[in-house]
Amino acid sequence: MSAENVFCSKENLLEGKYEVERSDYRLRLTGKYYFKPQMGGDRFYAGAYLAPRSLKLSGSEDAFGYDPGYKKSAISLGFVIGYKWVFANVFVFEVGVGGGHALVSKVKVNDPDSNPLTIERYGFDSIGVLALGFRLGK
Numbered sequence: 192m193s194a195e196n197v198f199c200s201k202e203n204l205l206e207g208k209y210e211v212e213r214s215d216y217r218l219r220l221t222g223k224y225y226f227k228p229q230m231g232g233d234r235f236y237a238g239a240y241l242a243p244r245s246l247k248l249s250g251s252e253d254a255f256g257y258d259p260g261y262k263k264s265a266i267s268l269g270f271v272i273g274y275k276w277v278f279a280n281v282f283v284f285e286v287g288v289g290g291g292h293a294l295v296s297k298v299k300v301n302d303p304d305s306n307p308l309t310i311e312r313y314g315f316d317s318i319g320v321l322a323l324g325f326r327l328g329k
Contacts, residue, residue, distance in 0.1 A: 217244035219318065221271060233277040240289060240318065242267045265296040267316035277326065287320035
């Protein structure tokens with residue numbers, strides 16, 4: 192079982208009067224089953240993941256005449272497969288892919304009248320794993 196902060200950022204997309212700010216995150220909780228491991232958690236694996244995510248854009252209402260921002264959020268559930276190599280019982284290299292379904296997916300936009308508009312969306316979710324690490328302990 193592992194929990195990872197896959198992506199988290201905050202940045203300004205436009206400067207000055209028309210400043211637009213973006214902030215987002217994606218977390219992933221993954222459970223893996225290793226088939227015939229030789230050094231504990233290594234070799235071929237299959238598992239499941241749960242991944243909440245959010246993206247928010249916000250801008251100046253004074254500059255645009257309305258709030259141009261929106262917020263997208265989703266909670267995804269899916270499967271992952273991959274392979275993990277362990278070198279000298281210390282260094283770890285892992286590759287994997289996965290896909291699933293966004294169980295709860297919403298886009299909330301503010302229209303020019305500043306009336307919130309919510310759009311329900313259900314879609315495909317995918318992940319890619321490319322990791323290089325260092326194993327502590329044992």
